[in-house]
Amino acid sequence: MSARAPGRAQAGPALPVRTTDLLAQGASAIDTLGLETRYGNSDLFAILDALEVAGPFTVESPWELRDPKGRHLIHAGGYAALPFGERFPPLVAFIDEFLARSRQMGLPQQSTSEWRAALSANLVALLASEAPSHADSRVFLSNSGAEAVEAAMKMALAHRPKAKRFVNFQRAYHGKTLGALSLTPNEEYQGPFRPLRDAITLPYGDEEALERTLRDHAGDIAAVVVEPVLGEGGVVSPPPGFLARLGELASRHGVLVIADEVQTGLGRTGHWFASVAAGLDPDVITLAKPLGGGLVPVGATIARKAVYKSLLPGVASKRHSNTFGGGTLAAAVALKSLELLVEERLDLRARELGERGLARLKGIVERYPHLFEEARGAGMLFAFTLKPILGFKVPGLPDEDVQAITSVLALRLLQEAGVHACYSNNANRVVRFTPPLNIPDDLFATMWERVEAFAADNPRSLRLLQRFPLPRLLRLAKLAYG
Numbered sequence: 183m184s185a186r187a188p189g190r191a192q193a194g195p196a197l198p199v200r201t202t203d204l205l206a207q208g209a210s211a212i213d214t215l216g217l218e219t220r221y222g223n224s225d226l227f228a229i230l231d232a233l234e235v236a237g238p239f240t241v242e243s244p245w246e247l248r249d250p251k252g253r254h255l256i257h258a259g260g261y262a263a264l265p266f267g268e269r270f271p272p273l274v275a276f277i278d279e280f281l282a283r284s285r286q287m288g289l290p291q292q293s294t295s296e297w298r299a300a301l302s303a304n305l306v307a308l309l310a311s312e313a314p315s316h317a318d319s320r321v322f323l324s325n326s327g328a329e330a331v332e333a334a335m336k337m338a339l340a341h342r343p344k345a346k347r348f349v350n351f352q353r354a355y356h357g358k359t360l361g362a363l364s365l366t367p368n369e370e371y372q373g374p375f376r377p378l379r380d381a382i383t384l385p386y387g388d389e390e391a392l393e394r395t396l397r398d399h400a401g402d403i404a405a406v407v408v409e410p411v412l413g414e415g416g417v418v419s420p421p422p423g424f425l426a427r428l429g430e431l432a433s434r435h436g437v438l439v440i441a442d443e444v445q446t447g448l449g450r451t452g453h454w455f456a457s458v459a460a461g462l463d464p465d466v467i468t469l470a471k472p473l474g475g476g477l478v479p480v481g482a483t484i485a486r487k488a489v490y491k492s493l494l495p496g497v498a499s500k501r502h503s504n505t506f507g508g509g510t511l512a513a514a515v516a517l518k519s520l521e522l523l524v525e526e527r528l529d530l531r532a533r534e535l536g537e538r539g540l541a542r543l544k545g546i547v548e549r550y551p552h553l554f555e556e557a558r559g560a561g562m563l564f565a566f567t568l569k570p571i572l573g574f575k576v577p578g579l580p581d582e583d584v585q586a587i588t589s590v591l592a593l594r595l596l597q598e599a600g601v602h603a604c605y606s607n608n609a610n611r612v613v614r615f616t617p618p619l620n621i622p623d624d625l626f627a628t629m630w631e632r633v634e635a636f637a638a639d640n641p642r643s644l645r646l647l648q649r650f651p652l653p654r655l656l657r658l659a660k661l662a663y664g
């Protein structure tokens with residue numbers, strides 16, 4: 183194919199950074215932190231910089247990073263969105279080949295698309311292999327977890343037009359767009375944006391509260407929205423039997439169930455769908471993070487045909503749409519990611535490593551009772567909770583903030599010990615580890631050795647604070663409180 187380009191136009195406005203420079207010199211081509219701080223989310227980067235965790239990190243292998251000080255890190259970050267780690271060679275090779283060979287339109291919104299069709303077919307087949315009632319389900323593709331949740335909410339509202347409310351759970355995290363935010367109970371995130379969609383927020387795992395709520399309000403409730411394991415809420419599993427019971431109660435009252443599997447789905451917890459494995463047969467399932475293979479943004483909302491059609495019926499079949507969802511490159515990468523997950527049986531690998539890892543983490547937590555409170559896990563989602571750094575209230579400082587700093591100080595020292603871990607968006611004093619599902623055995627073992635070394639160096643939580651240089655602490659306080 184010949185590429186015909188127009189003749190060279192007159193010089194346009196000077197763009198300050200050139201891609202060729204970045205490719206040739208990497209981070210050293212520009213003042214990355216300066217530009218991020220000047221043109222982006224300044225305060226976030228200033229905080230990360232004060233904590234010395236701002237990067238940029240370079241990728242040494244899918245499972246290993248190097249920080250700017252040259253420290254070797256095992257990669258357990260990425261918030262469960264990296265099923266194969268960074269730049270997994272088979273996925274990168276597929277993308278090269280796809281770009282070289284595909285002749286399909288990039289954004290075929292108004293035409294059929296083989297890659298989108300194949301992705302939707304494979305997602306439904308995978309779900310139906312575990313939940314046969316989904317054999318006839320439909321898929322709406324989007325670009326993020328929050329967007330997948332928005333589509334699910336609109337499907338539920340369209341399907342139950344008289345019902346305007348949702349049931350959600352304390353410490354749930356469903357995203358930060360306005361609809362999804364209504365289901366993410368966190369004052370910092372929701373405060374300035376009320377009124378939001380009406381949600382009845384129940385304690386996670388409280389069967390009685392759910393039973394009562396559905397008995398009294400079922401007619402007003404479009405759907406119960408549930409994470410099979412709280413992810414950003416700090417890797418919390420519900421009591422055994424809760425999800426199955428939730429399904430029974432909702433179906434008895436004619437209320438829909440949306441299982442948000444953005445974080446738990448596609449193998450992370452040792453199952454393709456954690457909700458289904460726990461005995462729930464949800465009406466709608468949302469997926470995102472791992473589907474993009476760590477390289478492209480993809481969200482998917484899989485819904486029973488009748489629920490899907492309530493949102494997108496006949497002439498109103500453009501009532502919900504987006505420009506980029508199901509775009510060819512994203513759909514192709516998602517299709518390949520799904521194939522790699524399934525062919526390499528990364529669900530089983532996650533289950534096996536999950537059991538091994540949790541046993542190891544529990545051992546570490548028990549040996550350092552003045553640093554840790556608890557170890558938690560669900561497949562390859564791991565968390566520890568830390569003891570409060572201060573056993574008393576600091577006048578003028580919200581306790582929540584003091585607690586939140588505990589986990590960021592731990593993240594900083596974990597990085598010093600050689601592990602890149604995750605913050606928890608909706609839980610204080612929690613550090614999470616979401617290693618790639620295909621991490622080699624030896625690196626997985628080294629990761630826990632390093633976590634143990636971090637604990638041995640900081641056997642009391644107060645140490646996390648004592649080891650933080652005072653000027654940096656003052657800088658952080660200034661950033662937070664002006």
Ligand SMILES: Cc1ncc(COP(=O)(O)O)c(C=O)c1O
Nearest residue numbers: 326327328355356357413444445
């Ligand atoms: C369960 C769950 N739902 C939704 C989201 C939102 O996804 P995104 O950040 O892609 O919008 C997240 C993100 O962490 C999540 O964990």
